[in-house]
Amino acid sequence: MKTWIRRSLLGLATLALLGGGAVLVGEQLALQRSQRHIDVNPQPVALRSDAAAVERGRYLYTSRGCGDCHGADGAGRSFVKADGLHLAGANITRWTGCARCATASSPTARRCA
Numbered sequence: 001m002k003t004w005i006r007r008s009l010l011g012l013a014t015l016a017l018l019g020g021g022a023v024l025v026g027e028q029l030a031l032q033r034s035q036r037h038i039d040v041n042p043q044p045v046a047l048r049s050d051a052a053a054v055e056r057g058r059y060l061y062t063s064r065g066c067g068d069c070h071g072a073d074g075a076g077r078s079f080v081k082a083d084g085l086h087l088a089g090a091n092i093t094r095w096t097g098c099a100r101c102a103t104a105s106s107p108t109a110r111r112c113a
């Protein structure tokens, strides 16, 4: 076999090995990353209802565009409601639970189990 053909085949085989190795290493790294466990320790936040806090909340609600989706009063707003499709900003005036997470024993679950 001619030398240049042999060298080309050797080069291609080396590239294929390196590519396969890169895929295997990438898969292992992705697997490790997807299985890592991060401890999160959420702290309860005190609910403030003094006038200054309420005014600050009102300012943030209006200035950050929350009302664009949740309505000026927070009662929710529908954008599309047709053919079984309903796109809406949720009613956030009171906690009603998470419909996706709710179970018979916990109808107002905050998180999916």
Ligand code: HEC
Pocket (backbone or CB within 6 Å): 060, 061, 064, 065, 066, 067, 068, 069, 070, 088, 089, 090, 091, 092, 095, 096, 097, 098
């Ligand atoms: C682009 C539209 C949009 C904007 C802007 C928006 N929201 Fe929402 N928000 C939604 C939608 C849609 C949901 C429902 C998500 C779901 O059910 O998974 C939601 C859910 C919520 C919920 C949870 C309600 C519940 O019962 O689960 C809260 C609280 C909330 N938004 C507060 C805010 C605040 C505060 C702002 C402004 C800083 C804001 N949102 C801006 C669309 C929006």
